[in-house]
Amino acid sequence: MEISQKKEFNEALLSWYHQEKRDLPWRRTSNPYYIWVSEVMLQQTRVDTVIPYYERFITSFPTMESLAEAEEERVLKHWEGLGYYSRVRNLQAGVKEVVENYDGKIPQSRVEILNLRGIGPYTAGAVLSIAYGVPEHAVDGNVMRVFSRLFLIEADIAIPKSKKVFEQRVMEIIDETDPSSFNQAIMELGATICTPNPRCLLCPVREFCSAFEKGKQEKLPIKTKKLKKKVMTIHSFAISEPGGKWLLRKRQANGLLGDFWEFPQIEYVPTMDSIDALKNDTGLLIEQGEAYAQFKHIFSHVTWNVEGFHAVLVDQSPIPEGYRFFTEEELGQIPQSKPMSKLLEQLKK
Known part of the structure; x- marks a missing residue:
């Protein structure tokens, strides 16, 4: 895909997203704290698994102040079964920082939000774009898979420095008028259509996909195997x-x-x-x-x-x-x- 096709691509992508997006509880809010919670839960966990955890967590800790003041064992009990428990410890620590240092308001700049405990480049971009409408990249595995095919990017996604390539491409093509829908649409595309076994015939942006044009969609993204566990x-x-x-x-x-x-x-x-x-x-x-x-x-x-x-x-x-x-x-x-x-x-x- 050429950068010059940006407008047509975004129109096709966002039209599809608004018609076909899944009804997920964190998509019914622009509360940055709720979006932060959902993004942390969704790291390495399936959407269907996360939904009941998210709803129970938000019911028990409806504000950042309530989470900041909660006993850690009670917080861990709400996370029980999700795994990767350092996520929720870092979430609570980051929320405490917001309550204590930012008057309970999550910063609206990438530089400031990245200073919070437990927030990395992806979560920062997701919260900034989805909650605040700031045009920022939010690149995870799904997004790298989609963009590797759209732009025929053959960088190894298992190598950390490759992420910069994808972040740059996202910033070149992101819809500045609706970055919230754009980032969520790319995530949705990767989760439902541009999966490891792509469903290209259902893809709303197939005509813009360089990998599909060359018949290489099955070979991308490139990812070296991890060492044996x-x-x-x-x-x-x-x-x-x-x-x-x-x-x-x-x-x-x-x-x-x-x-x-x-x-x-x-x-x-x-x-x-x-x-x-x-x-x-x-x-x-x-x-x-x-x-x-x-x-x-x-x-x-x-x-x-x-x-x-x-x-x-x-x-x-x-x-x-x-x-x-x-x-x-x-x-x-x-x-x-x-x-x-x-x-x-x-x-x-």
Whole structure:
């Protein structure tokens, strides 16, 4: 596509978007805080999954002040199941900065908004364009896929510096009169039509697509493969006391699943019995019982093969710092990771 075709392209794109766009709750508002929440939730998460989380989150934290003042465990409980929990911690931290330093009003310039915790170039552009109508790029994986085909861009999208190429092209062609609809239309096109397996015959801007013209749409974008993920075997121990309470530990704040509660667990290594490894690591003395659960959980950078075992404390076993017993009722009130939720589900069977 030539830059000279900008007007015709935007007319075709926006006409299609206004007629065919999905009715999503964050599209019914121009509240910059709500748009910020939705964009953070949508990072690496499907739209259908996000909708109920978004609606529940906004109901519980309708203002930035309410989120800024909320207890972290309550916030994490609302995020439970979405994964990538650093997102919501950064969101809350960024909202606190807005409340404390900007009188509760999200900045309207890219330079200022990028200074907020948890806001990167994409989220900055999305909030500025959608909420404030500022012509700013909001380039994510969907947008890079669409633009790689429209302009026959063969830069490797797995390389961070390639993003600048796409940001520049977006700024060259963005509709300055309605940047909100433009950015959302490109996102919608990438999500519904210009997918990894493109549906070119339904595309409203097919006549502007250089890749389609040359029959290269299936080969773009170019993306090198990631390195193989690490695989770990995790032995988890469900330890209860006679009163029916369960022993859990709180994970360290910094790191995977930070601040989430879970059964005592250890990474299994063939050279050491897991009971001995747990004792060395925590001081807990337990007797292992029967296995009750086995499943795989995939994170972005590592895969856990989880094996759950019943276990009992040996008399006089110390309870390490950061461990405590929870009743069944209390378990439902604390934030839990997906692996922990699966283990609890298996225990009830």
